Amino acid sequence: MAKSTLPKPTEGELAILRVLWARGPCTVREVQAELEPERGTGYTTTLKLMQIMLEKGLLRRDDSQRTHIYQAAVSRDRTQQQLVGQLLDQAFGGSARQLVLAALSSKPSTPAELAEIRKLLDELERGSR
Amino acid sequence: MAKSTLPKPTEGELAILRVLWARGPCTVREVQAELEPERGTGYTTTLKLMQIMLEKGLLRRDDSQRTHIYQAAVSRDRTQQQLVGQLLDQAFGGSARQLVLAALSSKPSTPAELAEIRKLLDELERGSR
DNA sequence: CGTTTACTACGAAAACCTTCGTTGACAAAC
């Protein structure tokens, strides 16, 4: 290991990662097309951001063709865990219970979703860990 | 209402809010003393940050005495909800279940804590919303 | 009083993030 030192993605970077996680390897143009409606930024903005992310090690790219292909270098799960862990420390004093409470009350969950979370608890308790 | 437009606290600001939430109204010196070990920043840094937070509306202060007394102008619950809601959208596509999963696996929880969360679920289900 | 101490205010510097205009290279179309 050695990847613990990967920087925390910024808001703009996270938007790009979202696209790459969902669609797999993409060109800048594809990412830009996906993001344009929601962010309204131009092509060069997205390009620049992705180049910076490459330098930071958040993305990888294949530049053997004229049109470069980018992909995420960090996994979704790992990044989500990093972000939530950080929030846990910074805003919740490490109390997972409080975080869960805030999460569930910030957005009304469907009963189905609550049931799923309950199932999750069962698994966690069983497998201890 | 009208407070929905309060800015999202930055990392440094959050550290200050943590202290004020825990200890109630404080002088800059008190906040600084609390933060110094963990952040290593000087007195004027903390002061400046708190002054900026005052401008942003994140803090209130009583300056009737020479030594000003600051307190949080945003509630802990509300801020936590704001932050977690944002993270939910930006990194979890709105899936509370995934966020809870990440939270619980990012830090091993004690069985006691798991039980508490379970109780929380019960309450949420009972009281709906 | 005059000196020391404690505190706030101000300004500026450094780092980072976001944005975009411009340029040059390459390829496809005519």
Added chain:
DNA sequence: GTTTGTCAACGAAGGTTTTCGTAGTAAACG
């Protein structure tokens, strides 16, 4: 082969965050 369009690279500007040095001011003390 020239024109037209697409793409990556570069650099710069504007904004925000974080940091601190310096200076001014009120209080405390002798």
